[in-house]
Amino acid sequence: xxxxxxxxxxxxxxxNEHLDVRAVTLGINLFDCVSHDLNVFKKNIRSKIVKNASxxxxxxxxxxxxxxxxxxxxxxxxxxxxLVGAPFSAPQMVEIAHTLNDIAREVNIDFLGGFSALxxxxxxxxxxxxxxxxxxxxxxxxxxxxxxxVATTRSGINMDAVLAMARAIKKAAxxxxxxxxxxxxxxxxxxxxxxxxxxxxGAYLGVGxxxxxxxxxxxxxGVVKKAVERAIEQSPEIDLGKIAEIxxxxxxxxxxxxxxxxxxxxxxxxxKFGVVDLSLAPxxxxxxxxxxxxxxxxLTSIGVPGSTAALAMLNDAVKKGGAFxxxxxxxxxxxxxxxxxxxxxAEAAANGYLSIEKLEAMTCVCSVGLDMVxxxxxxxxxxxxxxxxxxxxxxxxxxxxxxxxxIPVPGKKAGDKVSFxxxxxxxxxxxxxxxxxxxxxxxxxxxxxxxxxxxxx
Amino acid sequence: MDKIIITVLGKDRxxxxxxxxxSLYKMDCNLQNVNQMILQNQFAGFFVVEHxxxxxxxxxxxxxxxxxxxQSLKIHADILDTQVNSSKNGSNNANSxxxxxxxxxxxxxxxxxxxxxxxxxxxxxxxxxVARFTEIIASYNVNVVNLTAIxxxxxxxxxxxxxxxxxxxPDTDQAGLFRSIRQKEAELGxxxxxQHKNIFETINKI
Numbered sequence: 001x002x003x004x005x006x007x008x009x010x011x012x013x014x015x016n017e018h019l020d021v022r023a024v025t026l027g028i029n030l031f032d033c034v035s036h037d038l039n040v041f042k043k044n045i046r047s048k049i050v051k052n053a054s055x056x057x058x059x060x061x062x063x064x065x066x067x068x069x070x071x072x073x074x075x076x077x078x079x080x081x082x083l084v085g086a087p088f089s090a091p092q093m094v095e096i097a098h099t100l101n102d103i104a105r106e107v108n109i110d111f112l113g114g115f116s117a118l119x120x121x122x123x124x125x126x127x128x129x130x131x132x133x134x135x136x137x138x139x140x141x142x143x144x145x146x147x148x149x150v151a152t153t154r155s156g157i158n159m160d161a162v163l164a165m166a167r168a169i170k171k172a173a174x175x176x177x178x179x180x181x182x183x184x185x186x187x188x189x190x191x192x193x194x195x196x197x198x199x200x201x202g203a204y205l206g207v208g209x210x211x212x213x214x215x216x217x218x219x220x221x222g223v224v225k226k227a228v229e230r231a232i233e234q235s236p237e238i239d240l241g242k243i244a245e246i247x248x249x250x251x252x253x254x255x256x257x258x259x260x261x262x263x264x265x266x267x268x269x270x271x272k273f274g275v276v277d278l279s280l281a282p283x284x285x286x287x288x289x290x291x292x293x294x295x296x297x298x299l300t301s302i303g304v305p306g307s308t309a310a311l312a313m314l315n316d317a318v319k320k321g322g323a324f325x326x327x328x329x330x331x332x333x334x335x336x337x338x339x340x341x342x343x344x345x346a347e348a349a350a351n352g353y354l355s356i357e358k359l360e361a362m363t364c365v366c367s368v369g370l371d372m373v374x375x376x377x378x379x380x381x382x383x384x385x386x387x388x389x390x391x392x393x394x395x396x397x398x399x400x401x402x403x404x405x406x407i408p409v410p411g412k413k414a415g416d417k418v419s420f421x422x423x424x425x426x427x428x429x430x431x432x433x434x435x436x437x438x439x440x441x442x443x444x445x446x447x448x449x450x451x452x453x454x455x456x457x
Numbered sequence: 458m459d460k461i462i463i464t465v466l467g468k469d470r471x472x473x474x475x476x477x478x479x480s481l482y483k484m485d486c487n488l489q490n491v492n493q494m495i496l497q498n499q500f501a502g503f504f505v506v507e508h509x510x511x512x513x514x515x516x517x518x519x520x521x522x523x524x525x526x527x528q529s530l531k532i533h534a535d536i537l538d539t540q541v542n543s544s545k546n547g548s549n550n551a552n553s554x555x556x557x558x559x560x561x562x563x564x565x566x567x568x569x570x571x572x573x574x575x576x577x578x579x580x581x582x583x584x585x586x587v588a589r590f591t592e593i594i595a596s597y598n599v600n601v602v603n604l605t606a607i608x609x610x611x612x613x614x615x616x617x618x619x620x621x622x623x624x625x626x627p628d629t630d631q632a633g634l635f636r637s638i639r640q641k642e643a644e645l646g647x648x649x650x651x652q653h654k655n656i657f658e659t660i661n662k663i
Contacts, residue, residue, distance in 0.1 A: 007575065007618075007657060008618065011652075014652075252663065253663070
């Protein structure tokens, strides 16, 4: 029997602490859609996606209503287009991007991810066409998300791909100049990309996945913050071990909610359930922030000394809680620190507490990387490639996922404001030291070899 | 063998269940179920008992009254009716004006098809709240399987809460019921949540 305190605390989590299911992402395998004929391919992918996803939104809404928990975003991830569309040229890839954008509109989802390539060891013809198509594809569409994996722990870092991505990002920014480089907000560069991640912009359906699968992304920074706040209120001298325990228990509860919703959506769609990804993903709303958790823990702001340790504790406790709650935890499962998407982190950057160097250090211990970081528009391709390479090295050496989602804002400089709208938020452009340097390290190309600990067989 | 149900009411204090069960033991009665609840400081205990065939209901009741004399307890005993009530003669609500709906009276109301939803209201105490909500619920032929209501006044959320567990069947006009309930939110200044039971179980029962 539930007591009234349990009922109230559950209602509080949903109503006042922003517990929600951040994304139900339907993964759709497109390998059976391949064709050498572009029109046939486009027809096949439309037919398969619409067939699987036509009821996605209505079912998610009904399940959300049943449990009183909002399913905020309904999304689709697909097989990497560079693989299933390998025969096509860059202009044809742009056409495919438009088709995917239209399909996303047709099935009423806000983002479709999987305009992707896996090039950690080498770039094939389809990969090259996709990377070449990225700037136009992203600038000309609204609902399409792209990701390119340029490094893994097992393969090393493909520096040719890193440079190609830096160029693609610069060009995408230029082509979406009127929207402050918005196209780049839909493009992630990855090391060790997960195959089952439900969160955008990096979601795609891996090649080892089923024909269709439901993956769920649950958030809840507000719930964690409130739980820590309550514990400190009750015992002001509480130590960090006990706080980590509270975060772990809270993460466990939140993950269970995600699995409950995900399994019910999957059952209703008659599709297999995949994983729950419990990632503390903030929004630009007060009370739904990762940065605020740092302040609750006793730091002046995210970015001050102590922040990396706090983030390490937070990320680890979230993973442990999630792993206890569900046998099918996947994706990223940790804490995100996207600059513009988190009001508190954006303020920390604007007020000088958080520099890009500190942000990079923190990505060593969190679940993603340099996320939604606006940088000056005149940043050189070489510097951008250097930032990406550094982030990829962290992922490769530490056997973890890292990513960059960097937005060079055309015509703007460090300290200027930029607003991307909606969940993408707004921020002050971060200072990048020596941004216009043209260091030739990144233009040497080739592949940085995989680290010694990749030799496991 | 008939079973009897004994209800014991009185001001709560240590030893009530002990006294009652000891008396029943002395009469060679076999306790099958015991449940109790305490509202503020008032104790209510329910004892389902198998009794020896030579003892009548009256005899058991009289013996209990003798044994428990001086303890300011009200004792009631009756034959346990295991038949499910029809809607004509049963009432599951405190308000006698409210139509009671029992499982047998609802077409297709197989317990396995029921889904339990929690309707929770948080907000200031007002006269007639329980009556208003139960009337709406009953008008949709929906059974309240559990109700907890606490009204202590003040602004503390936990001090003013009603939580109805209602059994929704495939025949229930679920959307209509929930809409009618939600319409009361603004009118009564309450914060109303309607959620399937599983969300509470999932979060709290690990």
